[in-house]
Each structure stands twice: as C-alpha cells, then as structure tokens.
Amino acid sequence: MMWRSALVSSVLILVFSVVVIASTGNLEYVGSILDLTTSYYSQVVWLSYDPIPGLTEPTYSGTPAYASVTLAERSFALALDRDGDSGKLYVDADGSKALARVDWIQQLWDGSYMGSVSFQLPASDGNSTRAYRLALVWTPATPMVITYFRDNRQEGQIELGGVTYRIAIIDENSDGMFDDLDHDLLLIDIDQDSELLASSDSHERYWLDAPFNIDGTVYSATSVSRNGSRIVIDKSDRWVETNAPLTVGSPAPHFSVVDADGERLSLSSLQGKIIVLDFWASWCAPCLYELPYVEAIANDYADRGVVVIGIDSDRSEGAFRSAVSYFGLTYRQVFDGVDGKISSLYRVSGIPMTYLIDRDGIIRGKGLRGDDLKQAVASSLASVGAADAAMSQEAILSFTVSPAEIALSPASTTLLQLSIDNVSIHPADDIAVTLVEAEGFSLDPAEADLEVLQPFSKGMLELRLTSSPDVPIGTDEIALQVIYTYCIDISCLQIVDEVPVTVVVGRSGGTTTTKRELPAWLVMSIVGGLVGVGVALWRLTGAHLPLYIALCTVIVAGFVYGVILGQHEQAQGIAAVLCTSCVGIDEVRGEAPPLSDSAISALAGLEKSIDLIVFYAPWCRTCPYAESMVREMAERTDLLSYSFVNVDTNRELAESNGVIRSKRTIVPAIVRVDTGDIIFGIEDLEARLLKVLAGES
Amino acid sequence: MRLSLIRRTSQGFGLFLALFGFTGIGMTHIIFPGLHCYACPLSVTICPIGLMQNLVILGTVPYFWIGAIVAYGLAAGRGFCGWFCPFGMLNDLLSFNKTRIIRSLSYSKYAVLVGTLVSAWAFADTIFCKLCPAASIEASIPYFFMGIARVNRPFIIHMISLGVVLAGMALIARFWCRYLCPMGGILSLFNRVSFLHLKLDSSRCSSCDACTAVCPMGLKPHEEYDSHNCIKCGKCITTCSLGALSLSLLPQLPLLRRHQRKGCVPDESG
Structure with a gap:
C-alpha cells in the first residue's frame, strides 16, 4: 500500500506541478508555411526504376521512376513519369497504394518543378487521419532526385508570464512528427507584432529543445505531442540572452573587436557614419563575386562617411589574410572565423550576407548584393535623420x-x-x-x-x-x-x-571659481626635482641640510595641497567604509548568477510587500553582486521593491539603518526596511536574503 | 634597561593609538605610521598601504599621502617599525631566533611594495590586503566573531598567510619586517637621513660583536648602524658595554659638512 500511495502522490504532484508551473498551448494545423517569411531544410529521396509492388499505377507516357517518402513512420510511394526535361508526378498521398497525379508548376529560373501534396497521416486515435502537406521539387538537372520540405505548421497561442503569445511549431525535418525537439522549430511572436518571423536569423525562431529569453525569463519547450496539437513550455534552468531583432528598422547589435590590423573596432566608434557589414569567406565563390562591388563602395564613399567592414568566416587566419592580399581589399577587415562572435551576434547562417547600418545605428538593409547594395548606400547617404527606433532604458550614467x-x-x-x-x-x-x-x-x-x-x-x-x-x-x-x-x-x-x-x-568680470588641480606631472616633477637635488647634494657633500629642506618642503606642500584638494577627507572616506572584498572577507564577484529554482519559488510565495535598501560604495567590488541579485529578485515579484544608496553620500541613512558597525560603514549591506534585518557581504547571499525575506532572520 | 622600557611603552602607545576606537571615536584623517589595517573594528587611523592601493586604483595623485609618509620617514625612518608598529611588536614577541639577515633577500620587501602597487593598478583591486597578515589578525578574525566574515576562500587564504608569516617570525626574528613589509620598505628609504638615528662613536667600538648577537634584524650594528634595515630598536645600545652606540632624536650632523664614515674605525687619537 505504501508504494502505491507514494506512486499516486508522485503522479499527482507531477501533474499538479505541470498544471501550475508549465504553460500549455493547443495548436491547430495550418496547411501552408509559405505565408511566413522562412528558410527551410530540404530532404532528399532517390528515385529508382524498380517498381514498388502492390501499387495501382496510371498509364505512363515516359519511363517511370519510383521512390517513397516516410512520414510518421509510414511509407508513401511516389512515381515520376519522366519525359526528357519534363515530368509528371504521381503520389500515393492517402496510403491507399493508388497513385494519383499531382498538379505542379514549373519554376522559371532553373526549369525545376514544384508541387504541394497533402498527405493523410494516421491521427493519434489510430482510426482517423490528419493532413500533412509537403512541397516536392524535381529538377531536370538532377533527374533521379526528388527534394521535399514541410509545407505546414501547427499554430496557436500560449500564455507565458501572464502574456499571451502567438506561436507555431514547424516539423523542420519533414518526417511527419513534431515531437523530435532537436529537429523541429518553435516560432513565437516575442515582439507581439502579430507576425511570426521564421527566417533563419529571426529573433522569434528557436529549435524546440533550445531555451529562449522573454523579458528576462528563460523558457523552453518540455514536450510536444507527435501530431503537434499540444505543446508544453516551462521555465528553464539554462540562461540565454535575449536575441536582438535583426529586422530592417531595428538597432544594429553593437560589437567591439580587434580588426585585422590589430586596432580596436567597435560600432560605437563609428557613430554618425553609414556602415556596411560584409560577411564573407575566401572559400565562398558568391562572396568573391561580390568583393569588387564592396571594394567600390568602400572607395567611392569613403570621404562621404561610409565605412565598410569585411567580416571573414574562414577556417584559418592565413587563408583570410592571403585572400585580403590577393584581392587587394583596402577596407577594414575582421577575422571572425567559423562561428565567430560577430557572425553569431548577427545570426549569419549563410554568406554572402550584408548589413547596411545608417548613421543612427539602425539596420536599413540586409542581404543586399551588387548594385542593389550600392544603391542602398547612396539612398542612405541622402537621408539624414534620427533613428526611428530609439531604445528605452534605465539610467546608466x-x-x-x-x-x-x-x-x-x-x-x-x-x-x-x-x-x-x-x-x-x-x-x-x-x-x-x-x-x-x-x-x-x-x-x-x-x-x-x-x-x-x-x-x-x-x-x-x-x-x-x-x-x-x-x-x-x-x-x-x-x-x-x-x-x-x-x-x-x-x-x-x-x-x-x-x-x-x-x-x-554678465557684462563684465563674470568669474566662476572652480577648484582646479595643478597638472600632476608638474607637481611630481617639482617634488622629484627638489628631492633629487637634496639627495645629490647630500651624497656629494655629506651635508644633510639641503635634503632636510627639500623633504620638509614636500611634507608641508603635500599636506597643504592635499588638504586643499580634500584628499584628507577622501582618505578618511576610504578607511571609514569597509567593502567586504577589500580585506578579503568576501571574494570579488561581478554580477550575481541567475536565481535558483528554489529562490524563484520562494519569491513567488511572498505574501506582503517588502522594501529593501542596498547600501553600496561606488568603488566597492562586491556591491554589484548584491545589487544585481536584489534587482533580479525584484524582477521576479511585484511585492519586492528596492533602492540603492551610496554610503559615501548618504552616511546618515546608513547610520540610521545600522549599516555602520564600530564606526565603520560596511558594504554591501542589504536592509529589510520593515524589520531592520541586515545582511552584510555577499557570501551565500541568495540563501541569506531569502531568509530575511521570509522573516526567519 | 631604561631604553628597553621606554621602547616597550612606546610600542604600547602605538597599540593603544591603533586601537583607539574603543573610545567610540570614528575614523580620523590620520595615516598610521606602520602596518595597521584600517578595517580593524577598533582602528581610528588609516593604513598607509591600504590607502596607497586605493589611491592607485582611483588614479589620485596622493599629495596628502606623500606628505604624511615623508613626514614619518624624516622623523624616524624605520624607527616606527621598532618603536611604534603593532605588527612590529608582534614580530618582537616571537623573536626567538636572531639569525643573520640575508642581505639579498632583504630587498624582497621592495618587490612586495612594487608588486602591491602594480597589482592595484593592474587589477584595480587591493590584492595585498587580501594577503596581509595584519589584516588577518585585525580584520578577518574580528569580523568572523562579529558574524560578518565567514569561513570562505578569502578567509582561508588570510589564515594561511597569517600562519606562514607567524611561522616565519618564530623561526627568524622580525621575519616580516626584514623581508616582506612594504611599509618597512617605504620607511627604509628615509632611514639614513631620519631625525631618529643610531649613532656610533667609533672610538669606543671594540668590534666585539655583542651588538650583533642581540640585533633582531640580524645586522652588525657597529658596521651597519645606518642600514636601511635598521629599525632603531636600541637593543644594541643597551648591550654595548662601551657605550659606542646611541640614539639621537635630533637632525643628523653634520648639517653642512661631510658625513661620518661608515663602520668602526681605529681610534686616531691613539
């Protein structure tokens, strides 16, 4: 009985936790993906002249070749009736073994044919069927190959963090099953513009097994039903940054790297200039074809404030440098390597790729080539104006x-x-x-x-x-x-x-008295010269007096000038405030790590509003850790509010809150205002802070 | 005997001033003339080495600090190590083995001083403080008992550092002062010109080496009475039965003529 009740309890807890914590979305089949901006991975089947037994076949005008496509672990036969560079396609779309002709259209640019076929896959109940559309492509140049890719999606809505998002899942590997998370895609309308952006560099497109960040909370899909009608998304332990949008009109992600000449290159240093980013590699023939156009832009518009930056994805720096030399490229180059930082930042999945960034740092064009790129640069030069996509942010300075x-x-x-x-x-x-x-x-x-x-x-x-x-x-x-x-x-x-x-x-004599420090080099030169002369005379003649005069002058001048500059107050201020990392009470740490699950749960269980004050000193190296942890906790619950107080400028508040011990202000210190509980330092901070929030301290 | 008592009293006064915070007054503007952690809960004075690192980090040209340090240096040089510094006093208490100083190693305190400056500049952090044995005693341990410090990696590093230095002190008299103290390194630069200085009457010196046997810094005072390592503790003075060595608090003579030759010289008067 014991094990049975334990099992039942576990199942109930599991079910309850899924219901309470995870979000579930119910999705419906949409028989086309072509209305989404997307890229796709095609699958390939090889045709054979060996007939497939048991098929009911039409009368062919040419020589038929056969293949089968596996969808949801079931085979569907197809036959291509080829006659030279034309062909007719027959597919057993419903699994009845009867081949039916598909209406397809001939593509203009390469003579290929493409058609969309709706297959009938077994539904989850085993009795009915569900539709699943594939796009099939045949190219006369490769007559024994049929390529195909998914032409359907499951679409619906899901609520995450109290916000309802439009989502879709795509069976990217076109196998008829949506539950292989590492091969299928999730689209989520993060920016709530009612558009699901499915391009390969989209900030709204993720592999189903990958975490994604929405407004500081990281989620990931935990399960998807095989037919794609249901998805469960939960908060994730893994931390990922938010993907910045790369659409035209979005601010270009900034980077700071060292270029091929060893100089620091950051987009910020190019403020006010029009920037062309050209992602290329020496092994990429289309990229090499583009190089003359890019070089021409760099040369023609250099004096008009256009900066061209080549970002190379070669496997070796040697190959990159050889190519730069061979093609005589004069514009700035960065060796980014395979999966380099900039390519990752711009989510470049194929080259050549270009970005055109205007004077305000906004993306004005992408994927432009040849004359189109040149024309876009010229248009940008003609348009002057502030960015129309200003980013709002909290104060930094x-x-x-x-x-x-x-x-x-x-x-x-x-x-x-x-x-x-x-x-x-x-x-x-x-x-x-x-x-x-x-x-x-x-x-x-x-x-x-x-x-x-x-x-x-x-x-x-x-x-x-x-x-x-x-x-x-x-x-x-x-x-x-x-x-x-x-x-x-x-x-x-x-x-x-x-x-x-x-x-x-004023009309005359407007004077503003501002305390001004003498140039340090001048003061130190005088001091050094004075002492040097004193020492030299002492060593040469044995007379101490000149050195005594020099040293006494340094003493008086140092004290007087130091006091004038307020350095005595500065020294006292440094000594009167104890930063816990400075003498080795705590380790120096930067930003706090993501909160643990237990912390997130505990914060969700807060029942009353709590105010915290974080006392810090500007030079304290552990304070950012405490500040970021409090900030992150406050982001998890509306019941937690906080303020940061600089003890250098607000000693009275520090004193009234008990942050001063033995006449010494200790930072970082976190004070719970209603109870007066204080935490000093950052050691084991998350646990101690949770205790204070729970009133256990 | 009398000089020894005066020195102990002076060291006691140094400790008293270092811990003056027991009176309830807060941090003053005074820079302490020795190694004494300003993070100590009872400290009312500023550690010169801790302040120096912070000023390097902040990029401040330290006029006030220079004024104070030159004043201390000119007044007594390393005399503060022998007469005032609480950590020097701890060295004294553990001075069981007065071995000869290894001269080449005595320059390592300058390396510590330079390392302290460079690490503060390079890492924008008070690296020396994290290793300082004075801070171990005066900050880590008190704050541990105040419930603010915990047994973590920095605490363990402090305790290891303290243990190593204490062991060094027990094995070699004034181990810290001889080889490692950056404050001693700074003050030693003034040792030969400071007002408080050791004087040798070479006409009375018999080179008996009695002073050498008692010197906690492992020097030969009758030969190295103006050494940059001398802490002017005066032990050699009380030991010298001939009265060849003495301490002076006055500016060094001659002020305007050639200085006295170094070392014991034969009595020219015969």
Missing part, C-alpha cells in the same frame, strides 16, 4: 555639473567640471563629451574623453567653456552631449545623453 550655474562674460573662458557616476552593473566605455551646438559658446578642446568608467564608479572631466564676444547678455540654457558605449559581453549599445547647463552671461 548620471551627471552633475559643477558649478550648477556658470557665470562668465563675453569673450571669456571658464572651467566647469562634469562629474559622471556609473550607476549600472556594466562598464561604460569611450565616453565622449561635446557641446550641443549653442550659438556663442564652444568647448576647448571641442571633445573631452573618458576611456572607461567601471560599474558604480565615478569619473570627472574638466571642460573649458568659452564664450564669443557677441554672445547675448543674460541667462542661457545650453547642453552637453555625452556619447558612450555600454557593452554586455560582446553586445554593445551606443547611448547618447544630454546634460543641461545653465550659463549666466
């Missing part, structure tokens, strides 16, 4: 201008400081600051750069703002434009921010 209000007089220069705070979990690269065109004002130099700003760190740029002699008197609003690259792994975005600046132009 925050900016503070000091002084908040800048005073200056006509024909004068003043110094302003732009403080940049990276409040995100990934670094910001290639930060460039320019002045948005403002009459009467300019920056000197016109562009200020910051190479990289690490996560949760701060940077500062000093800018010299100059006013022209004829600048109007009064208050003016100008803006700084900040362009930077934000990369997550190889995938990068270029982001443009504007920082407003208030300028007050």
Whole structure:
C-alpha cells in the first residue's frame, strides 16, 4: 500500500506541478508555411526504376521512376513519369497504394518543378487521419532526385508570464512528427507584432529543445505531442540572452573587436557614419563575386562617411589574410572565423550576407548584393535623420555639473567640471563629451574623453567653456552631449545623453571659481626635482641640510595641497567604509548568477510587500553582486521593491539603518526596511536574503 | 634597561593609538605610521598601504599621502617599525631566533611594495590586503566573531598567510619586517637621513660583536648602524658595554659638512 500511495502522490504532484508551473498551448494545423517569411531544410529521396509492388499505377507516357517518402513512420510511394526535361508526378498521398497525379508548376529560373501534396497521416486515435502537406521539387538537372520540405505548421497561442503569445511549431525535418525537439522549430511572436518571423536569423525562431529569453525569463519547450496539437513550455534552468531583432528598422547589435590590423573596432566608434557589414569567406565563390562591388563602395564613399567592414568566416587566419592580399581589399577587415562572435551576434547562417547600418545605428538593409547594395548606400547617404527606433532604458550614467550655474562674460573662458557616476552593473566605455551646438559658446578642446568608467564608479572631466564676444547678455540654457558605449559581453549599445547647463552671461568680470588641480606631472616633477637635488647634494657633500629642506618642503606642500584638494577627507572616506572584498572577507564577484529554482519559488510565495535598501560604495567590488541579485529578485515579484544608496553620500541613512558597525560603514549591506534585518557581504547571499525575506532572520 | 622600557611603552602607545576606537571615536584623517589595517573594528587611523592601493586604483595623485609618509620617514625612518608598529611588536614577541639577515633577500620587501602597487593598478583591486597578515589578525578574525566574515576562500587564504608569516617570525626574528613589509620598505628609504638615528662613536667600538648577537634584524650594528634595515630598536645600545652606540632624536650632523664614515674605525687619537 505504501508504494502505491507514494506512486499516486508522485503522479499527482507531477501533474499538479505541470498544471501550475508549465504553460500549455493547443495548436491547430495550418496547411501552408509559405505565408511566413522562412528558410527551410530540404530532404532528399532517390528515385529508382524498380517498381514498388502492390501499387495501382496510371498509364505512363515516359519511363517511370519510383521512390517513397516516410512520414510518421509510414511509407508513401511516389512515381515520376519522366519525359526528357519534363515530368509528371504521381503520389500515393492517402496510403491507399493508388497513385494519383499531382498538379505542379514549373519554376522559371532553373526549369525545376514544384508541387504541394497533402498527405493523410494516421491521427493519434489510430482510426482517423490528419493532413500533412509537403512541397516536392524535381529538377531536370538532377533527374533521379526528388527534394521535399514541410509545407505546414501547427499554430496557436500560449500564455507565458501572464502574456499571451502567438506561436507555431514547424516539423523542420519533414518526417511527419513534431515531437523530435532537436529537429523541429518553435516560432513565437516575442515582439507581439502579430507576425511570426521564421527566417533563419529571426529573433522569434528557436529549435524546440533550445531555451529562449522573454523579458528576462528563460523558457523552453518540455514536450510536444507527435501530431503537434499540444505543446508544453516551462521555465528553464539554462540562461540565454535575449536575441536582438535583426529586422530592417531595428538597432544594429553593437560589437567591439580587434580588426585585422590589430586596432580596436567597435560600432560605437563609428557613430554618425553609414556602415556596411560584409560577411564573407575566401572559400565562398558568391562572396568573391561580390568583393569588387564592396571594394567600390568602400572607395567611392569613403570621404562621404561610409565605412565598410569585411567580416571573414574562414577556417584559418592565413587563408583570410592571403585572400585580403590577393584581392587587394583596402577596407577594414575582421577575422571572425567559423562561428565567430560577430557572425553569431548577427545570426549569419549563410554568406554572402550584408548589413547596411545608417548613421543612427539602425539596420536599413540586409542581404543586399551588387548594385542593389550600392544603391542602398547612396539612398542612405541622402537621408539624414534620427533613428526611428530609439531604445528605452534605465539610467546608466548620471551627471552633475559643477558649478550648477556658470557665470562668465563675453569673450571669456571658464572651467566647469562634469562629474559622471556609473550607476549600472556594466562598464561604460569611450565616453565622449561635446557641446550641443549653442550659438556663442564652444568647448576647448571641442571633445573631452573618458576611456572607461567601471560599474558604480565615478569619473570627472574638466571642460573649458568659452564664450564669443557677441554672445547675448543674460541667462542661457545650453547642453552637453555625452556619447558612450555600454557593452554586455560582446553586445554593445551606443547611448547618447544630454546634460543641461545653465550659463549666466554678465557684462563684465563674470568669474566662476572652480577648484582646479595643478597638472600632476608638474607637481611630481617639482617634488622629484627638489628631492633629487637634496639627495645629490647630500651624497656629494655629506651635508644633510639641503635634503632636510627639500623633504620638509614636500611634507608641508603635500599636506597643504592635499588638504586643499580634500584628499584628507577622501582618505578618511576610504578607511571609514569597509567593502567586504577589500580585506578579503568576501571574494570579488561581478554580477550575481541567475536565481535558483528554489529562490524563484520562494519569491513567488511572498505574501506582503517588502522594501529593501542596498547600501553600496561606488568603488566597492562586491556591491554589484548584491545589487544585481536584489534587482533580479525584484524582477521576479511585484511585492519586492528596492533602492540603492551610496554610503559615501548618504552616511546618515546608513547610520540610521545600522549599516555602520564600530564606526565603520560596511558594504554591501542589504536592509529589510520593515524589520531592520541586515545582511552584510555577499557570501551565500541568495540563501541569506531569502531568509530575511521570509522573516526567519 | 631604561631604553628597553621606554621602547616597550612606546610600542604600547602605538597599540593603544591603533586601537583607539574603543573610545567610540570614528575614523580620523590620520595615516598610521606602520602596518595597521584600517578595517580593524577598533582602528581610528588609516593604513598607509591600504590607502596607497586605493589611491592607485582611483588614479589620485596622493599629495596628502606623500606628505604624511615623508613626514614619518624624516622623523624616524624605520624607527616606527621598532618603536611604534603593532605588527612590529608582534614580530618582537616571537623573536626567538636572531639569525643573520640575508642581505639579498632583504630587498624582497621592495618587490612586495612594487608588486602591491602594480597589482592595484593592474587589477584595480587591493590584492595585498587580501594577503596581509595584519589584516588577518585585525580584520578577518574580528569580523568572523562579529558574524560578518565567514569561513570562505578569502578567509582561508588570510589564515594561511597569517600562519606562514607567524611561522616565519618564530623561526627568524622580525621575519616580516626584514623581508616582506612594504611599509618597512617605504620607511627604509628615509632611514639614513631620519631625525631618529643610531649613532656610533667609533672610538669606543671594540668590534666585539655583542651588538650583533642581540640585533633582531640580524645586522652588525657597529658596521651597519645606518642600514636601511635598521629599525632603531636600541637593543644594541643597551648591550654595548662601551657605550659606542646611541640614539639621537635630533637632525643628523653634520648639517653642512661631510658625513661620518661608515663602520668602526681605529681610534686616531691613539
């Protein structure tokens, strides 16, 4: 009895869990796939002159050749009545052994014939049948081969994460069965545009056994019925990134790689230019045929802001370099190799492949060749405008201008400081600051750069703002434009921010006092020279006095100048805040890993709203881990809200929440506001955080 | 005997200042003239090596730090190691075996110093702190008992580092100070010009090597009284029955003429 009740319980739990957690979609047969934009894998059967016994055959006008197609583990015979370059096709579509003629059409471009046949496969009940359409193709050039591919799909809807999506499954290997997950396809209308995009580079097309990411949640199909009428999709343990759309009008995925000349190449550095990406390889004859067109575009339009980048998929770099040399290619080249990063990012399944990207980083054309490509480049040159597909995103960099209000007089220069705070979990690269065109004002130099700003760190740029002699008197609003690259792994975005600046132009003597640091090289040269002279005199004459004077000068100057610059406060701030990784309490870790299943379940079971405060320091290297884990947990439930507090600037809040121990602020610290429970550090953070959320701490 | 008592008192004062946080005051702006972890729950002063790494990471030109370090160096050089540093005091307590210093190895503390700087710059992280035995005692262990640190890989690395250094100290007097301390390396640069310095009256020196036998740094004080390794602890002074060695707190003389020759010289007066 025990084992029986255990078995029943297990089955009930299994059934219950499937019902509760997984989503099920009921799908219906649609006898055509040609209305979807798609590519396909064709199957091949060889024809034979040996008759198939038991068939009821028509009267042939030529010599018949026979073959059979296996669908749902059942054979269906066909015969080709060939007469030279023409042929008639007969198929036993219903399994009655009687061959019936198929109406097919002759393709114009290569003389091939194509027809669509609806086969009758056994239904799941064993008594009835179900329709299954195949497209069959015969080419006179290969007379003993019939190729075929699926021409049907199962389509319906499924609810995932509270959202209903249109989906379809495709029996990609055309075997009449939808339950072989590694050979069949799932289409899901992720962008909810009512269109199922089935092309090979689609962001809505996945193998049925592959996980896919929708809005940060990863799913995968767990079972499909053989006839494709039912699919079960569940959350997956495996993490995959969201596939960016590659349709025309979408932002081009950014990448940052080293090109064939050893120089860093990132799309972000080509801001404002029209970019042609040409995916090619030396073994690909059609690609080589395209090279002259691509080279011509690179040469003809180089001075008009067009950049051509060749992305090579050769198996060896030697072959790539030889080809570049042999064909005399002058435009920038990247050796990407087989299944390279850029090819994967752009999901290139066949070459030649081209992408045309406009000045705003939007894909304006793909798969263009020859004159079509040149014409599209010319059209892009003619059109100027902002991207029509701006991506919305959370703040990554925050900016503070000091002084908040800048005073200056006509024909004068003043110094302003732009403080940049990276409040995100990934670094910001290639930060460039320019002045948005403002009459009467300019920056000197016109562009200020910051190479990289690490996560949760701060940077500062000093800018010299100059006013022209004829600048109007009064208050003016100008803006700084900040362009930077934000990369997550190889995938990068270029982001443009504007920082407003208030300028007050007075009639005379407009002065803005901004604390300015002397050039470090100058100060250190003076210090080094002073001490060097002191040491030299000491060593040469044995007299200590010059060295004492030099060292005493360094002491006084160091203290005084350091205090003026606030370095004593900086030192105290560093020592007063304990980052748990800094002295080896925790390991340095970056972003937190995906939550475990138990954590996700526990979060789903939260019953009341909980506020968390994550205290961090900008330079703390474990803080991003705590922040990303809290953020990820909050994404799993609406009942969890959080805020990030910089302890460097909000010590009072840290003190009032008990984050300061022994007069030392310890970060990262996570505080549950309603109970006051505190977690320090990141060791075993997920489990400890769940305990706090469950009120067990 | 009297000098030894003064030194112990001074070391006690160093420890007292290092742990001044027991009074309830918070972190001050003072950079500690020795190796003392600012993460210590009772610390009110800033570790110069920890701060140095953070300033390298932040790309700050460390004017304030330079002012403090040069001030300490000029005042006493490595005298702080012998008279003030709490970790130096721990070295003292385990100084059972006063072997001769291996001169070539004594430069390894500069390698540690350079390695500390380079690793901070290269990895943007305080790598030295993760290995520092002072941090093991003053941060890892206290925070473990406060429930903030746990037995994890960084903790185990700290304990291994501490164990190795303690074993080294027990086998070789002032092992850490001799070969590994980056702060000692910085202060040693000022040792020959610092106000606190060891003086030798060569006319009284008989080269009996009594001072050598007691030197915790394994030096020959009557020959190397201005060595960059000398921590100016004064043990050689109390041992020298002829009074050839002494400590001075005044700027070194001569200020304006050629400095004294190094080592014991024959008494020219006969």
